[in-house]
Every structure is written in C-alpha cells, then in structure tokens.
Amino acid sequence: MNLHQLLSLLVLALFVNSCTNTNQETKRPNVVIIFLDDSGYSDFAPFGQTSFETPNVKKLAEEGIMFKNFYVPQAVCSASRSALISGCYPGRTKVFSAHGPGDRGLETTFPTIGEVFKNAGYKTALFGKWHCGDQPETRPHNRGFEETCGLMYSNDMWKHHPESPEYWGQWPLKYWENGEVTIENVDSTDQKMLTKWYTEHAVDFISKHKDEPFLLYVPHAMSHVPLFCSPEFEGKSGAGLYGDVIAELDWSVGQINKALKDNGIEDNTIVIFSSDNGPWIAYGNHAGTTPFREAKGTTFDGGTRSATIIKYPAKLKGNQQSSQALMTIDLLPTLCEVANIPLPETGIDGKNVWDIIAGKPNAANPHDYYAFTNDREFQAIMSGDGKWKLHLPHNYRTMTDIKGKDGMPGKYDYSAKIELSLFDMENDPYETTNVILEHTEIAEDLLGYAEIHKKKFFSEN
Incomplete structure (x- = not known):
C-alpha cells in the first residue's frame, strides 16, 4: 500500500468516525414513564x-x-395525571380531583406530552389508565398517543x-385499544390481567420502535x-x-427494563418511575404505606410525595440519591430540553430542572415555590428548594379508628383542621411541629408567593 492509499484510508476512517460521533450526539433519547396508581412511598425496597x-x-x-x-401538585388521580402530561398546575387547567365516566377532563387547549413529542417526530404510546378525559376529543388516542390501550378512568368506577x-x-367500565372499545364491560377476570396486558403492550412497542425515537407512557x-x-x-x-x-x-418494571436492554437501546432511554400520589389508607390492608403525614x-x-427513580445511562451516573425537591410539572419542560423539542406556546408552570437531575454542582431549583391543592382549594406552598412548607388554614381528612379491610374502606374524619403552619422540611419531614413563630420572615415570604399564586390561578374565587 503506497502513501497515497494510506492517507486516503486514514481520511475515510476519520470521516466515518466523525459521522458516527455526530449521529450519537444528535440521536434523540427515548422516554419511558411508568406511573403507578396510589402506590405508597414505602412500597418498594429501595425506599x-x-x-x-x-x-x-x-x-x-x-x-x-x-x-x-x-412531588405531585395534587394527591388525587385526574389532577395528578393531568399535571404530569401537561406540565401545568391544576389551578391552570382546572382539572381537580378524580373525573368520572364521560367527564371532559383536560381541555384540548393544553397540549399533552404525547402531542408535543408526536409533533417532534416521536412514536408515542400509552398503555394503562388515562383518567384525563372521557369524551371523544379528550381520550388518549386523540391527544397525541398513536398506540393505546386501557381504561379511561379508575378501575373502581364500576x-x-x-x-x-x-x-x-x-x-360500564370499558377497555379500549387504539380508539376502539374491545371489552364492553370489564369484569374481575379482565381486571386480573390489566398489569400484564399493559406490560406486554409496552414490551411489544419497544421492540417495534427500537430504531426510532419514542415516548412510552405506562400509567x-x-x-x-x-x-x-x-x-x-x-x-x-x-x-x-x-x-x-x-x-x-x-x-x-423488570420486563420493560429488560426489553430496553435486549433491543440495545437502554443507554439512550430515559426511564422515569413514580406514582400519582400516596396510598389510599382508608382501604387498610389493601393500601400501601408511607412514613409521612396523612x-x-x-x-x-403522605399524599403528595412520591418515590421516584430516573434512569438515563448515557447521561446520568447510576446508584445515586437526590434530596432536591422536584415536581411532576417539571418533567415535560425538562424532557423537551433533553430531546431538543420546543415547548408548547401555551403557558406551562413546570421548568427545566435537568441540571438538578444531572447533579451539576451548585444547581439550584428555578422555582420560587411549589404549590399544592386539594380539590379546588389551594392549601399549601413549599419553597422551591424544598426546605420549608407552609400550610394555609384548611380542613383535611384523617383516619378514624374504623379501619378498612379486604376491599372495604374505613371511615374518615373530615373535621380535622390545621391552622397557618410552617414546617422545617429538612429537620421535620413528617410535618409534626409548627415553627411559624420562630421563622416569621420565611413564613411571610411564602405567604407572599401564596398571594401571587392565588391571584394567578384562583382570582375568580
């Protein structure tokens, strides 16, 4: 081989290597979101x-x-799920509590994560419980999810x-696939198969779309x-x-993780594992557990803090823990940032928190505060760094001595009330001791943010 041929081969090798590196750098990540329903913070061994x-x-x-x-901004199904897929507080979307059969749900004026990623060229799927609208325009197959199966609302609404x-x-509790009802009235035999069906669909979707970017949502x-x-x-x-x-x-979770590995796309896939809220403790031995209050x-x-794991081998070092405060509303803008997808032009409340997730030194939460509602009532506010939480005066439900068992619920006491209370969440994560008199300046700052939030989202009240 002469010098000219050698130089030509060297140039070709450099060109191929450059193209390969460019492709690796520009390849958009896949996204898998596994969202459980009413799972307790302590239900899984890592937590x-x-x-x-x-x-x-x-x-x-x-x-x-x-x-x-x-955190989730509201510890009830529809409000929590709509916040996740829209990046918006319930106060903005007006999706509060749990919606029933035929309810409108999340208005089409609020783009979903499915629509945002689909419009950017991603393949999209949802396999599981939707609970963000049960009218033709608001069901998942018309909200950006190309492949779908599951229930439109909670499995106890039957x-x-x-x-x-x-x-x-x-x-009738209907089971849907790709916009069509395939089971007119779900029975107990069908309910036994829900987790398995959703998982099988997820694994199949991963295998079919391993060579193109995808968003897979498994609620x-x-x-x-x-x-x-x-x-x-x-x-x-x-x-x-x-x-x-x-x-x-x-x-x-293991089957989905294995499918990513078997198809050679694990490194370039962001996996998010979380829950829509804390356990429904009225059901006793049919409910999960949480160490936190209520x-x-x-x-x-106990309602708003969810055990969460984020995995992205290409960018995130594994076997780590973070105590930084984050919320589901931040996922849409953060995933858009990582995937280089423009945010929807409509307003959203979440912010890009990638630097926190990536553990960058001195990364600060971009939020001044996080807000929490229950039904239509704005009840609590937390500093963006998660160190302080202020409860506005409100009633809340707490369990009585009549506990639930074997599928029958116990009884709540709805007369419990909390006064204006400040909690030091670093030293008192269980919200036991009101320290408002010792930290009046912090309480005043949070009250100021609370007034801003009220005027922005609850001024009509």
Missing part, C-alpha cells in the same frame, strides 16, 4: 423496608437516581364499587383498589393481596 423483595425496582434504582423529595355500586354501575391501574393481579402472582408475595399486586408491578387526598407529604 422502604418491605416484607418481600422488589428486585426490579431495586435494580432500576441501582442503575439510576432515587429522588426522595419528588358496578362492584364497595360503597356505591348502583351509582357507578350506570356506566398503571394498580395499586388502586379494587386490587387484582394475574394468576401467576396470586399468593406469591407472602404479604397478602396488596403485596402480590406490588410484586407484579415490580415484574412489569396520605392520598391531602396536601401533607
């Missing part, structure tokens, strides 16, 4: 001491980052509801009551039916 193993969530935590102070069967029995129906799991998991956890359900959800349906951390 709590469970009586049985959850190896797949534990593995995900080892490969990613555990976020111990990750004829076997433990307290109001006649009311909920007015509407599970479990562990919302009524509890069901497939026959393979019945009685296997040794921790009752709730344990069996959590074990199957853990299996689902639970679902309140603005205390």
Whole structure:
C-alpha cells in the first residue's frame, strides 16, 4: 500500500468516525414513564423496608437516581395525571380531583406530552389508565398517543364499587385499544390481567420502535383498589393481596427494563418511575404505606410525595440519591430540553430542572415555590428548594379508628383542621411541629408567593 492509499484510508476512517460521533450526539433519547396508581412511598425496597423483595425496582434504582423529595401538585388521580402530561398546575387547567365516566377532563387547549413529542417526530404510546378525559376529543388516542390501550378512568368506577355500586354501575367500565372499545364491560377476570396486558403492550412497542425515537407512557391501574393481579402472582408475595399486586408491578418494571436492554437501546432511554400520589389508607390492608403525614387526598407529604427513580445511562451516573425537591410539572419542560423539542406556546408552570437531575454542582431549583391543592382549594406552598412548607388554614381528612379491610374502606374524619403552619422540611419531614413563630420572615415570604399564586390561578374565587 503506497502513501497515497494510506492517507486516503486514514481520511475515510476519520470521516466515518466523525459521522458516527455526530449521529450519537444528535440521536434523540427515548422516554419511558411508568406511573403507578396510589402506590405508597414505602412500597418498594429501595425506599422502604418491605416484607418481600422488589428486585426490579431495586435494580432500576441501582442503575439510576432515587429522588426522595419528588412531588405531585395534587394527591388525587385526574389532577395528578393531568399535571404530569401537561406540565401545568391544576389551578391552570382546572382539572381537580378524580373525573368520572364521560367527564371532559383536560381541555384540548393544553397540549399533552404525547402531542408535543408526536409533533417532534416521536412514536408515542400509552398503555394503562388515562383518567384525563372521557369524551371523544379528550381520550388518549386523540391527544397525541398513536398506540393505546386501557381504561379511561379508575378501575373502581364500576358496578362492584364497595360503597356505591348502583351509582357507578350506570356506566360500564370499558377497555379500549387504539380508539376502539374491545371489552364492553370489564369484569374481575379482565381486571386480573390489566398489569400484564399493559406490560406486554409496552414490551411489544419497544421492540417495534427500537430504531426510532419514542415516548412510552405506562400509567398503571394498580395499586388502586379494587386490587387484582394475574394468576401467576396470586399468593406469591407472602404479604397478602396488596403485596402480590406490588410484586407484579415490580415484574412489569423488570420486563420493560429488560426489553430496553435486549433491543440495545437502554443507554439512550430515559426511564422515569413514580406514582400519582400516596396510598389510599382508608382501604387498610389493601393500601400501601408511607412514613409521612396523612396520605392520598391531602396536601401533607403522605399524599403528595412520591418515590421516584430516573434512569438515563448515557447521561446520568447510576446508584445515586437526590434530596432536591422536584415536581411532576417539571418533567415535560425538562424532557423537551433533553430531546431538543420546543415547548408548547401555551403557558406551562413546570421548568427545566435537568441540571438538578444531572447533579451539576451548585444547581439550584428555578422555582420560587411549589404549590399544592386539594380539590379546588389551594392549601399549601413549599419553597422551591424544598426546605420549608407552609400550610394555609384548611380542613383535611384523617383516619378514624374504623379501619378498612379486604376491599372495604374505613371511615374518615373530615373535621380535622390545621391552622397557618410552617414546617422545617429538612429537620421535620413528617410535618409534626409548627415553627411559624420562630421563622416569621420565611413564613411571610411564602405567604407572599401564596398571594401571587392565588391571584394567578384562583382570582375568580
């Protein structure tokens, strides 16, 4: 080989290497969001001491980052899910609480994460519980998700509801696939298969679209009551039916993680694992656990703090933990930033928090505050760094001595009330001691932000 040929080969090799590096740098990441329903903060081994193993969530935590102070703005299904997919507070979208059959849900004027990513050339899918609208225009197959299956609302909104069967029995619980009803009236046999069906669809979607960027949203129906799991998991956890359900959800996480690895796209895929709110403790042994105060349906951390893991091997070092405060409204703008996708022109409330997720030195939360609502009432506000939380005076529900068992709910006391209270969340994450008299300046600052938030989103009230 002469010198001219050698130089030509060298130039060609440099060109190929340059193209390869460019492709690797410009390849957009895939996104997988696994969103559980009513899962307790302590339900999985990385976050709590469970009586049985959850190896797949534990593995995900080892490969990613555990976020111990990750919040939802409202601890109820529809409000929480709409905030995730829109990047907006419930006060902006007016999606509060849990919507029922036929409800409008999230208005089409608010772009969903499915629409944003689909418009940017991503393949998109949703397999699971939607609960963000049950009218033709507001169902997921018309909100940017190209492949879909699942329920339009909660799995307890059916004829076997433990307290109001006649009311909920007015509407059949339908199972949808790609915009068509495939099961007219879901029964218990079908409910047992929900987690498995969603998982199988997710794995198939990953395999089909491994060579193109995709957004996969898996909002599970479990562990919302009524509890069901497939026959393979019945009685296997040794921790009752709730344990069996959590074990199957853990299996689902493992199957999705394995599909990413088997298809060679694990490194370039962002995986987010979280829950829409804390446990529904009225159901006793059919509910999860949280170490924090109260639970679902309140603005205390037992309702709004969700165990969360984010994994992205190409950019994030694994086996890490973060105590930085973040919220679901931040996911849409952050994922758009990482994927180089323009944000929707309509207003959103979340902010890009990639520097915090990536653990960059001295990264500060861009929010002055995070706000929390319960139904239509603005009840609490937290400093953006998560160090301080101020509860405005409000009533809340708390459990009585009548506990739920085996699918029947216990009784709430709705007369509990909290006065204007400031909590030091670093030293008192369980919100036990009101320190407002010791830190009046901090309370005044948060009250100022609360007034701003009220004027922006609740001025009509």
